[in-house]
Amino acid sequence: MSSDVRFTDFKSDAQPTWCPGCGDFGTMNGMMKALASTGNHPDDTFIVAGIGCSGKIGTYMHSYALHGVHGRALPVGTGVKLANPDLEVMVAGGDGDGYSIGAGHFVHAVRRNVDMSYIVMDNRIYGLTKGQASPTSREDFETATTPEGPKQPPVNPMALALAAGGTFIAQSFSSDAQRHAEIVQEAIEHDGFGFVNVFSPCVTFNDVDTYEYFRDSLVDVEESDHDPTDRDDAKEAIFETGAEYQGVIYREDEAVSYTEQHGVDANMADIPDGAPDGATDLVREFY
Amino acid sequence: MYSDFNWAIGGEAGDGINSTGKIFAQALSRAGRHVFTSKDFASRIRGGYTAYKIRTAVEPVESIVDRLDLLIALTPRTIDENLDDLHEGSVIVYDGERTTMQNVEIPDEMLGLDVPLKRLAEEAGGAIMRNVVALGAACEAAAFPIDNLDSALQKRFGDKGSAIVENNQTAARAGQDYVRDSYADREFGYDLECTDADYVLLNGDEAIGMGAIAGGCRFYAGYPITPATDVMEYLTGRIERWGGHVVQAEDELSAINIALGAARAGARAMTATSGPGIDLMTETFGLVATSETPLVICNVMRSGPSTGMPTKQEQGDLNAMLYGGHGEVPRFVLAPTTVAECFHRTVEAFNLAEKYQIPVYLTADLSLAVTEQTYDPDEFDMDAVEIARGRVVDEESVAEWQADDGKFKPHAVTEDGVSPRTIPGTSGGAHMTTGLEHDEFGRRTEDGGMRVEQVDKRARKVDTAREREAFEPREFGDPAADDLVLTWGSSEGAMREALELLDERGVSVRFLSVPYVYPRPDLTEAVAAADRVVVAECNATGQFADLVEYDTLTRVERINKYDGVRFAADELADAVAAALDDDTTTTEVHA
The missing domain is CATH 3.40.50.970 (Thiamin diphosphate (ThDP)-binding fold, Pyr/PP domains)
Incomplete structure (x- = not known):
């Protein structure tokens, strides 16, 4: 791939309608940088987005892209990648899209381990519908639909991914531009399903999980003795410490992606202009 | 004596009914006979009544009928379920040594063949081949050359080794011999003729x-x-x-x-x-x-x-x-x-x-x-087989469909409604699309003008298809007949056979079978030319009949069957005759 692709080549001319200061700006910039730095080109890249503020990302980026229905972005990305493994497939969504309406697909996409990346813009709130609890909202987070808080523990995306057999599980912060781009880049380069939960603050409706909160509380695993290839270290980070981590929590270097396991390597768009050679064998089977 | 032969094996789910029936269907196909099969089955892995039914003839067969000539009954219920279709001279193969079958009563006018299926199978190498013993018995009763069954058994069990195939062939012969020896004085009256034709099944x-x-x-x-x-x-x-x-x-x-x-x-x-x-x-x-x-x-x-x-x-x-x-x-x-x-x-x-x-x-x-x-x-x-991929544009032709700034238009508003399409990987063709209403570039829009243009563009594709494609009905029966019968989907075969039955009664109809529901053929002229129009379909409300009435502004007679069983040719013939015979507009058909 040509090395002269700049990250701005992945930017469309559409003006984002995200609120000024929205975490999604930083999330998207990091995605574009990571795509460019891994040598991808907009014509060979496919972005899939779901519904919500995060879902608008396909509009603001330049590539082949589909903005789908709520919660089903991962299945779409799966189909794109399997039909043409030469494409770079990146799926983007929010915490509602991925962990609520799409939670079932999330679990199965993780265990399927198709070689693509999944970037979740986690702001712990439903922003586009103007401020209701999301699956990652805190138990006591008060909103119009949960006046006393959801009174349910939030979904732990890291734990879900680990339990489902995730082979690349990471977390980043949209405001830490360099680390975020590095982590997304690693997810792209991972041979399998590269999952990054991005803390992407909502400045309008979430006054708890703010930039300030993440700046103060984030712990970068790189600054500890955490070994991302050690499953026990990952379990401890996810279940025991209660800290908000940034970095690659778990990575299975020997992972074999779905396409490799199943020998899916053809560009299925290429077909002959008649029945394929040998099709008559199919008729003979019925004698 | 009928020109067709109707055969069935029935028992409980888990008895191997399907696989046994398929083997016999294969044997008939290998013998150059036409086959049409149906299944009675329940949504469970074991238990309940299930049956595999075969209608076979030298001429093509396209429907089930309400007549059963030979039944292999593994359970008493199998006989009860089929009593209406069994007739004088029907053969029932059963194993009287099976505990549940000991007190089975075969109606006097039928021929019961009590064959020790399990015992003979065990002698041939295993009780699991019990159904194959029954197939051998059926071959004898139907005067069907057993070498065709050998061939079907080879196809079914070939990958399990020659010993398995041979055991099964031995088991089949044990059933055949048993009937030949124990019922030597019986005349069954069936003779399944073979031909040289090669069919696929x-x-x-x-x-x-x-x-x-x-x-x-x-x-x-x-x-x-x-x-x-x-x-x-x-x-x-x-x-x-x-x-x-x-x-x-x-x-x-x-x-x-x-x-x-x-x-x-x-x-x-x-x-x-x-x-x-x-x-x-x-x-x-x-x-x-x-x-x-x-x-x-x-x-x-x-x-x-x-x-x-x-x-x-x-x-x-x-x-x-x-x-x-x-x-x-x-x-x-x-x-x-x-x-x-x-x-x-x-x-x-x-x-x-x-x-x-x-x-x-x-x-x-x-x-x-x-x-x-x-x-x-x-x-x-x-x-x-021809493959037509439509308006796919490649790297050379993509420029025609780009705006001045090089942006590709995946939803370009065109005269025929069809927009250009680039396959991902095509240089210069990158674009997004969305479930939001969009402009020609695939970008979200709420502009009223563009909304109308896109809705109209999508609708125009249907008009274009109507012009370019042949969405024709399939025509059968007498094109000059006064009355018209319409079906859609799978009822064609039953109605085609019903045409012959109606013809025997002196009832002549035109029959159009419709494989295209949308866009669909224009039936206005055919309906206008008919004295009466009958629409037969397997549902309660007549969903296709509604469409015909909407299209042609003409009331139609309806035949609706929704008891869970397809039309049989003979019952459909009766229903059509009845619909043409009186003034009722809806006929419900139940088995």
């Missing part, structure tokens, strides 16, 4: 799967559901030979979205499901249609609503396919009318999907899905 789901591969489908995603699962099972292990792949998704929501992704990547992609799955897929269906993605969605209908009768026949989803989903967006609905049509219409469905960048419902039903039918192999001529 396949069901509708298999024909759809084969049509998909022939028609360039390389990607399938689905979730198992009766009666569509056979499509997925057929493709698995075969589509890979041509670089394709099958994904078993976690649910139907995922299945259609995975297939949608593959289609956006440029593959000819398909999913198959039945009613409950169609309901789940409906939201994404709207996205497929408005993003103008070519996708084939196969709906093998079963009885609804909700879980309904999952193993029973019905054509009840027509309105769901035509109108399902919020908002308004065009789609095509094809309804193959026979097993062979399942192949041809599947190839066509993929061409239509790409030529018009539109979702195509390809709808079969339980009857077609489980019917094994014989055909001349030339019916499936692979050399005749």
